[in-house]
Amino acid sequence: MQQYDEVVLEFLRCPLCRGPLVFLDKGKLQCTKCGHVYSVSSDGIIDMLPDSLVSGRDRQWMKWYDENAEQYYRLFHRIIPIFTLGLETRARRKWAKLLELRKGDRVLDVATGTGKNLPILRKMVGENGLVVGVDISISMLRYARKIAKKYQNVALIRANASHLPLKDSYFDGVFHVGGINTFEEKELAIKEMFRVARPGAKIVIVDEGLDPKLRNTKRGQKLLKQNALYSSLPPVDEIKKHGNYLCVEWGILLNKWLAFWPYYLVEARKP
Ligand SMILES: C[S@@+](CC[C@H](N)C(=O)[O-])C[C@H]1O[C@@H](n2cnc3c(N)ncnc32)[C@H](O)[C@@H]1O
Ligand SMILES: [Zn+2]
Numbered sequence: 001m002q003q004y005d006e007v008v009l010e011f012l013r014c015p016l017c018r019g020p021l022v023f024l025d026k027g028k029l030q031c032t033k034c035g036h037v038y039s040v041s042s043d044g045i046i047d048m049l050p051d052s053l054v055s056g057r058d059r060q061w062m063k064w065y066d067e068n069a070e071q072y073y074r075l076f077h078r079i080i081p082i083f084t085l086g087l088e089t090r091a092r093r094k095w096a097k098l099l100e101l102r103k104g105d106r107v108l109d110v111a112t113g114t115g116k117n118l119p120i121l122r123k124m125v126g127e128n129g130l131v132v133g134v135d136i137s138i139s140m141l142r143y144a145r146k147i148a149k150k151y152q153n154v155a156l157i158r159a160n161a162s163h164l165p166l167k168d169s170y171f172d173g174v175f176h177v178g179g180i181n182t183f184e185e186k187e188l189a190i191k192e193m194f195r196v197a198r199p200g201a202k203i204v205i206v207d208e209g210l211d212p213k214l215r216n217t218k219r220g221q222k223l224l225k226q227n228a229l230y231s232s233l234p235p236v237d238e239i240k241k242h243g244n245y246l247c248v249e250w251g252i253l254l255n256k257w258l259a260f261w262p263y264y265l266v267e268a269r270k271p
Contacts, residue, residue: 007130008046008155011106014038015048015165043149045141047158048165054136058160058184062136065113069139073114077143084254088261089120091253092177096120098267099173099202106130108171108196110161110189111179113137115144121175122151132166134159162188166196169270174203181207181232190235194243197270203243208232209264211250223262234264244269 005023012021012029019033027040039047054062065072080088096117101107103126109117112133121131131154135141141156148154159165161176162185174193183189193203208229214220215231223230239245246267254260 011167011170013165013167015053015159015163016050043145045145045156045158049158049160053160053163056184057182061182065137066139069143073143076114076116088253092117093120095204095206095265096175098204099175101125101173104128105172107173109133110176111135112144113140115147117175117177118147118154122154136160162192164192164196168195169198171197172201177206180205181229186235187238190238191242194270199270201270203268205266206263210262230262234266239268244271
């Protein structure tokens with residue numbers, strides 16, 4: 001089996017010039033093409049986010065998640081699992097199944113946040129597979145690290161989803177739950193998901209969005225007032241530009257009396 005460091009060098013690329021990287025001593029990586037130096041924290045999070053690759057809304061949301069990671073962690077890892085009687089985790093498992101992963105596969109979790117998807121994906125690819133979680137917020141990744149450190153084959157990288165520091169056509173599946181609605185460069189993020197997926201790989205994107213059929217109902221109107229992001233639509237046009245669009249599914253997490261998270265799910269495949 002390959003060493004972890006060798007595996008990392010195999011899939012990591014400089015987000016500025018796509019050059020390959022080498023490890024320098026003391027937790028640093030250097031691009032062999034443009035010379036840019038990247039750091040690896042003592043707990044193994046690889047920082048592949050030069051400041052020039054963060055702009056507009058991405059910077060605002062990065063700051064927001066950096067400041068609110070603890071609350072997010074508490075909500076998603078403590079309160080919601082109890083409050084929804086595990087329904088939210090089961091929904092994530094159902095969405096992840098659509099990736100059609102097999103043991104030994106490599107999977108990318110875009111905007112992994114505090115790592116809620118990581119154990120689900122790790123279980124699917126097993127000990128010989130690879131799970132890579134990418135997020136723009138270092139504070140969110142520090143919580144994800146609590147989960148990732150239980151495994152040998154889960155890597156965490158700080159990066160912008162629209163400028164992935166990853167090799168072309170490498171992953172057998174690309175997963176994304178929550179975030180894309182607010183990305184500054186949404187179409188670029190979709191293009192990147194297709195770029196790093198291998199031909200034939202599935203891409204599954206889930207984010208807030210209320211089924212258009214419910215928008216004019218009393219309950220729909222109430223939900224739309226609660227959160228402006230519920231009016232978001234799935235990025236179908238962007239997907240059609242870069243790969244094979246398969247379908248959209250609309251759903252509401254929890255149940256029809258206690259609506260918690262209306263969402264869309266888009267399935268696509270790399271040609
Ligand atoms: C709603 S949370 C979802 C986290 C996780 N996927 C989950 O299901 O719990 C959104 C995440 O997107 C990240 N994010 C926002 N903009 C990003 C970008 N441009 N690139 C990468 N991550 C981003 C945030 O830091 C945050 O962790
Ligand atoms: Zn470079």
